[in-house]
Amino acid sequence: MSFKSQCNRHQQYLMQLPKIPQSVAGFSTLFSPLDFRYLLLEKISSATYRIYIIALYLENDEGGQAVFSALYAAKKQKPHLDICVLVDWHRAQRRRIGTALGMTNADWYYLMATKNPNDSVPVYGVPVNTREAWGVLHLKGSIIDDTVLYTGASFNNTYLHQKDTYRYDRYQCLNNRELADTMLQWIKKSLLQDKAVNRIDQQDPSARSDIKYYTRKFRRALRRCNYQFQAHEEHESLAITPLLGLGKHSLLNKTIYHFMLSTQYALMICTPYFNLPRILVKNILFLLQQGKTVEIIVGDKTANDFYIPEDQPFTMIGSLPYLYEINLRSFLSRLQNYINTGQLIVRVWMHGQNSYHLKGLWVDNEWMMLTGNNLNPRSWRLDLENAILVHDPLQQLAQQRFDELNVIRKHTILIQNFQDLESISDYPKPVRRCIRRLRSIHIDQLLRAIL
Template sequence: MLSKFKRNKHQQHLAQLPKLSQSAADIRTLFSPAEFRQTLLEKIAGATRRICIVALYLENDDGGRAILNALYDAKRARPEMDVSICVDWHRAQRGRIGAAAAATNADWYCQLATDNPQIAIPVYGIPVNTREALGVLHLKGFVIDDAVLYSGASLNDVYLHQHDKYRYDRYQWIQNGALAETFFNWVKTNLQAAEAVNRLDKSERPSSPEIKNETRQFRQDLRGFDYQFTPNAGNEELAVTPLVGLGKRSLLNKTIYHLMPCAEKKLTLCTPYFNMPAILVRNIIGLLRAGKEVEIIVGDKTANDFYIPEDQPFKIIGALPYLYEINLRRFLSRLQYYVSNGQLTVRLWKEGENSYHLKGIWVDDEWMMVTGNNLNPRAWRLDLENAILIHDPLQELTEQRDKELALIRTHTIVVNHFRELESIADYPAKVRKLIRRLRRIRIDKLISRIL
């Protein structure tokens, strides 16, 4: 059982975090990918001073083109407006995993810049590490004037529900001048002005090997770049705290670690890829032993963006959803006692051929974290991540929070026993063969650390 000292240590960390005052009327939860797309386009069209888009990628497909065209239209209408985009350097210069070689997103940015010589919208490529497998820009958030639209989503057809399929995420529109200013200034100072960062909308740019030394220094610098702002809220009012971090000792990771044990009644968390760092698993076990409730909402393996249906050609990347399911089954087998007594609830999300990308943490009715962090070893150690922690001691956001969670649960089933999940013996032959080969050479442990 958690001692009072430990409980106080965790609560003390949260109490000491700097906070920005927030009006409940100025937080609006969006409840679907289509509403996210519509709101983003509306806000871009209505912007007057600044737009800063930060995402893992902005894809050259119908959804991505709608966003970038809207940005060009907004800049054309108000040439004095500051409009910029930040995406991952490596991801922008390759195609999708498993797809045939084709023109890259960076090629598209260059073409649009060439086609619109009077309109300058810089697209910055952020190299978080020398190789994509070792760290990417997983920082999220769109600053539009004095508001932040925060989501774990990137920008393409499925995240924006442009056509039939969608990838389900979370979306919060937060009107807060101080929050927007904090995020905007941090991106301008620490990302866009960095020596390792180059424009992707210009064809004359260095190769990744040519900037490897600058990239290594940039990565080192990023570890020390926390958000800078003047706090103006206490612990007895609705407030937000922006958090950013790279590496396992970051303030963001420390806050996630301290947030979870603060649950007096219930912890709820969402992750698309069940592969939690051991330190977070220990937090969950500690809560269960202390008699608290824990709810985990994770995507079914078929709702994973790497899942390949059996009637399609198999690629190695298609083994990932099965590896995550193996992790979940092992986790549940250890904690079946708490599943059976109702303390631990695990829900699997599945809805048609759509995919699941939700992440976040809810602690009682008091704390809520919106983040792009997948709560996995990659997020914990390799990627540049951020989040907004919302403190709601007066429960002013209860209606929005309950509606969001109810919608997330809509297409879920509860796992009552670990044997309800498939074992390796049940998997397709090619998956089974690959996983056993990976285990034999022990590379599955390495994969779990970087994916």
């Protein structure tokens, strides 16, 4: 089968997906975590009838406290507001990695509830699997009235640039009543009504053993879930498709696969960690062999949230950024010829002590995917993910797309040779020692699969 006929098949798959019309005026892109924080707090304070916050976590620090306090303030001012917070069940009930003391986020949610007994802001924990290592709630898209604020960010100091450093992500604001209703209907039906999902802002939240049976049933049900909405037949104007995914064979994964192979001219990928599932690596190789251009922007190891500076005590978890760099170097060493010809463009993002958490895909200036999916084995198999596929056949979002990509590229370094990246021999001695130990017992492969 020729490339053209294959490409047509993948394009047909995308065209046949159900779509929701999206106005150009109702689609806006923000370019910094500060802008996102200001907009989020403004939207919460001006909400008129509903606020649903969905994130991996809402952290008990200044950034998270500002968001949670704004929710309680909105409820006090407008008691009729339907407010709800959904976070990952496991993440909320443990402390941050490396922190042994202090309250968990669930403890904080309960404390806030006791301080505000007359203002209900329920917080629900969603257990996607029986243990955090085997799957978490990684849904994105908070719903405020008829607006969906879509970002890969969670809510804490670094994601919201509350202090000196930030974690860079993508931030889109979609004013679309049908999209907001579609996402919320699924949340209410498939999450909030399930016995595995319980409030964690109360005195005695369910223990893991109490919901283990329900969690297993819940995960099986999630594998079959998709957003339900009335499809529109319009194909010549701006439209969006919300997508869900859990497990290797999910609708979201299937769409990502076809999305990449629909490329006629150029594909662009952003991911914080270079640890692509094998099938996506094969897609990239196929496109390069067919003469297409592929651009990848990935975070430098120093821009990884697990990176440990050399002047601090090293622990095993700090080996992850180096393992990702080893992946990238190995990948590029096999494809140096494509780098030389300019077909493969690889940029590494770094900006001081800030970190990079940005994900997304762009195809031919016509298609764009907003997602929190890290495009790694964990996202592909374990986590509950979603995305919004954007079809822009008239290129009405061209300026926003151009501006966003310019901002993303601003703090990147173009890799011209795989040797521009450090090798294991260049790493600090504790890192070299740790990586060799991990490799000797194949733990490095397990770490890349679950983190």
